[in-house]
Amino acid sequence: MKAAPYLLCLPALVLFAGVVIVPLGMTVLLSFHDWGQYKGIEPVFILKNWQEVLGDSYFHEMFARTFRIAFFVTLLAAVFGAPEAYILNRMRSPWRGLFLLVILGPLLISVVARTLGWALLFGGNSGLVNKALMGMGLISAPLPFMFTETGIVVALAHVLMPYMVLAVWASLQRLDPQVENAAVALGAGPFTVLRRIVLPQVMPGILSGAVIVFALAASAFATPAIIGGRRLKVASTLAYDEFLNTLNWPLGAAVAVLLLAALIAIIWGTNRLVERRYAQVFA
Amino acid sequence: MPFLELEKLTKSFGGHNAVDGLTLGVEKGEFVALLGPSGCGKTTTLQMIAGFVEPTSGAIRLGGKDLLAMKPAKRGLGIVFQSYALFPHMTVAENVGFGLEMQGVTAAERRTRVAETLELVGLGTFASRFPRQMSGGQQQRVALARALVIRPQVLLLDEPLSNLDAKLREGMQIELRQIQRTVGTTTILVTHDQAEAMALSDRIVVMNQGKAEQIGPPHEAYERPATAFVANFLGKTNLVDGASVRPERISFAAAGLAGTVRTRIFQGNHWLYQVDTASGLVTVIRQNTGEAMPGEGDAVHLLWEGRA
Ligand SMILES: Nc1ncnc2c1ncn2[C@@H]1O[C@H](COP(=O)(O)OP(=O)(O)OP(=O)(O)O)[C@@H](O)[C@H]1O
Ligand SMILES: [Mg+2]
Numbered sequence: 001m002k003a004a005p006y007l008l009c010l011p012a013l014v015l016f017a018g019v020v021i022v023p024l025g026m027t028v029l030l031s032f033h034d035w036g037q038y039k040g041i042e043p044v045f046i047l048k049n050w051q052e053v054l055g056d057s058y059f060h061e062m063f064a065r066t067f068r069i070a071f072f073v074t075l076l077a078a079v080f081g082a083p084e085a086y087i088l089n090r091m092r093s094p095w096r097g098l099f100l101l102v103i104l105g106p107l108l109i110s111v112v113a114r115t116l117g118w119a120l121l122f123g124g125n126s127g128l129v130n131k132a133l134m135g136m137g138l139i140s141a142p143l144p145f146m147f148t149e150t151g152i153v154v155a156l157a158h159v160l161m162p163y164m165v166l167a168v169w170a171s172l173q174r175l176d177p178q179v180e181n182a183a184v185a186l187g188a189g190p191f192t193v194l195r196r197i198v199l200p201q202v203m204p205g206i207l208s209g210a211v212i213v214f215a216l217a218a219s220a221f222a223t224p225a226i227i228g229g230r231r232l233k234v235a236s237t238l239a240y241d242e243f244l245n246t247l248n249w250p251l252g253a254a255v256a257v258l259l260l261a262a263l264i265a266i267i268w269g270t271n272r273l274v275e276r277r278y279a280q281v282f283a
Numbered sequence: 284m285p286f287l288e289l290e291k292l293t294k295s296f297g298g299h300n301a302v303d304g305l306t307l308g309v310e311k312g313e314f315v316a317l318l319g320p321s322g323c324g325k326t327t328t329l330q331m332i333a334g335f336v337e338p339t340s341g342a343i344r345l346g347g348k349d350l351l352a353m354k355p356a357k358r359g360l361g362i363v364f365q366s367y368a369l370f371p372h373m374t375v376a377e378n379v380g381f382g383l384e385m386q387g388v389t390a391a392e393r394r395t396r397v398a399e400t401l402e403l404v405g406l407g408t409f410a411s412r413f414p415r416q417m418s419g420g421q422q423q424r425v426a427l428a429r430a431l432v433i434r435p436q437v438l439l440l441d442e443p444l445s446n447l448d449a450k451l452r453e454g455m456q457i458e459l460r461q462i463q464r465t466v467g468t469t470t471i472l473v474t475h476d477q478a479e480a481m482a483l484s485d486r487i488v489v490m491n492q493g494k495a496e497q498i499g500p501p502h503e504a505y506e507r508p509a510t511a512f513v514a515n516f517l518g519k520t521n522l523v524d525g526a527s528v529r530p531e532r533i534s535f536a537a538a539g540l541a542g543t544v545r546t547r548i549f550q551g552n553h554w555l556y557q558v559d560t561a562s563g564l565v566t567v568i569r570q571n572t573g574e575a576m577p578g579e580g581d582a583v584h585l586l587w588e589g590r591a
Contacts, residue, residue, distance in 0.1 A: 178368040181335045184355050185362045186382035186433065196381075200372040 024260075031253035041249055049254035059255070066234040066259070069152055070218035076157035077213045081164030082206055086198070088165065089172040107162050111222040118155045119146060119226060151227045152234075156217050163216065164209040171205025172198075207274050211267050218263055235259040284347060286311035286469055287332075287437060292341035294327050294493075301327045303493035304341070312467040314460070316480035318516070319490030325473040326365055328490075329439050332471070333362050345437065361435030361468075363443040367426040369414040375401065375425050376410040382433040400432040403458065405451075419446040424455070431462065438463075438470040444479065456483055477517050481505065489513045505529075523562045530555075530568040532587050535577060539586035540565070547579050558583060 122145035242252030285308030334355030481501035508514035542560035
């Protein structure tokens with residue numbers, strides 16, 4: 001009888017092992033193999049790739065860019081997403097559903113199509129926004145957007161905003177409206193209620209949304225590939241290039257594994273922090 | 284003119300009147316209990332006074348001023364919510380001190396007043412706990428402290444003692460009554476416990492389906508219930524030949540309504556009897572004075588004042 005739960009878990013476990021653990025293990029192994037322009041991949045155990053990834057300033061810069069972008073995307077998503085969720089939560093019945101759809105809409109459109117749209121709006125001299133701004137005489141030269149970090153950050157923040165909104169919204173729905181009323185009855189104004197009562201209570205929601213957005217932004221591929229192009233590489237586009245253009249699979253594997261390890265470390269660290277900070281408050 | 288006036292106060296939720304034309308005047312310093320069964324509109328009434336539910340019609344005045352025109356944050360009422368509504372991310376001391384902070388009381392004075400009030404509700408050692416780390420009864424007392432500490436002009440208490448054990452509840456009742464007497468705070472207490480209502484209040488309002496069935500001093504409502512609902516709600520009552528008789532007013536005598544004791548239950552300070560009579564089953568309560576009492580199956584005669 002005791003075996004039943006384990007047996008029931010078995011299919012999912014097998015699937016998980018087959019599609020996640022095994023390929024991951026193989027990628028880790030791959031990162032220790034050798035590679036040469038002419039000899040291809042050699043299944044030996046060396047640290048060359050790791051020394052390169054960890055020692056070369058090119059990779060340092062690239063990883064720094066990756067996490068800088070992820071950080072600012074998370075910040076933007078939090079600054080815009082949290083108020084968005086709050087407003088959404090205060091809307092009345094027909095509007096709430098409508099605007100939820102508007103917010104979730106981006107999730108329903110392919111990232112590639114959406115990002116290409118951004119590129120059309122902001123790309124170079126012919127970009128619609130630049131044309132309009134220059135036409136009105138507000139700017140003399142086109143705003144740089146394509147192939148800039150700012151461009152990637154803005155586009156990614158838009159793409160990932162729904163995850164933040166959903167995470168914050170979920171925690172807003174758990175709030176007891178009477179708690180806000182209690183603060184009001186004690187003389188708190190609307191802004192005080194927001195800052196002292198609502199915000200601290202949805203902080204766990206904002207942080208969990210931030211973890212999701214950060215992880216997705218750091219490992220995003222399509223958006224940085226389209227907007228950053230080959231000039232402005234991030235970890236995932238670099239790994240892709242190593243795999244498919246240079247064909248240096250082991251080096252690409254090392255980049256991918258390092259990205260994964262760094263993300264796990266950051267997410268785990270944040271989680272620990274959140275748990276320690278909020279354990280006694282929100283059991 | 285009463286200090287707090289509710290005039291034909293009505294609230295309907297989708298066609299159903301939760302509160303239905305309630306008119307009530309509360310004098311300054313008076314302790315009034317809203318008493319009634321679950322769902323009769325007690326909380327809704329309180330929330331309208333507090334400003335969190337908008338009346339469908341009617342008026343509320345406090346000290347002659349229109350309360351409905353005033354923002355809830357400006358009404359200066361001390362409220363204990365039925366669900367406590369403590370701030371979960373603040374410690375007990377921060378919870379209790381919040382209202383004082385909003386009033387701009389200095390940190391030093393805040394500390395002493397918070398400590399005093401927590402002492403008053405018996406939670407002196409709990410100041411640095413979070414609400415989640417406390418029992419329901421302890422949380423309820425924090426809610427009470429949070430309302431008391433700001434010394435409001437009106438206290439609205441929505442079942443503030445419902446989660447306390449009998450002994451603690453009695454202690455808190457005495458405490459509440461004392462505070463109310465010494466400070467003279469006008470208080471409206473919502474409860475569905477008739478004993479609590481009668482023990483604490485100057486007047487009770489017995490509510491049923493959004494209407495006030497009777498408003499008056501507890502003993503008056505008990506002795507002269509205006510309706511059958513009030514009579515039944517305020518303790519046990521017998522309907523004998525069309526008249527309502529309280530069980531403790533009936534005594535065993537040599538002559539009177541003849542009957543047989545069906546059951547006898549000992550309840551410490553009194554005995555509870557069910558007696559079969561020609562007029563139906565009659566409940567009798569007799570003080571336990573240590574004397575011998577009729578047993579089950581004994582033939583008895585029942586007598587009470589005013590029996591025809
Ligand atoms: N927001 C609401 N929407 C619809 N109906 C409501 C709402 N709030 C209360 N009601 C209804 O109004 C009636 C009175 O509710 P209220 O909460 O005032 O009862 P109560 O006397 O406080 O009961 P209890 O003793 O159970 O707390 C109930 O029938 C309830 O279903
Ligand atoms: Mg209620």
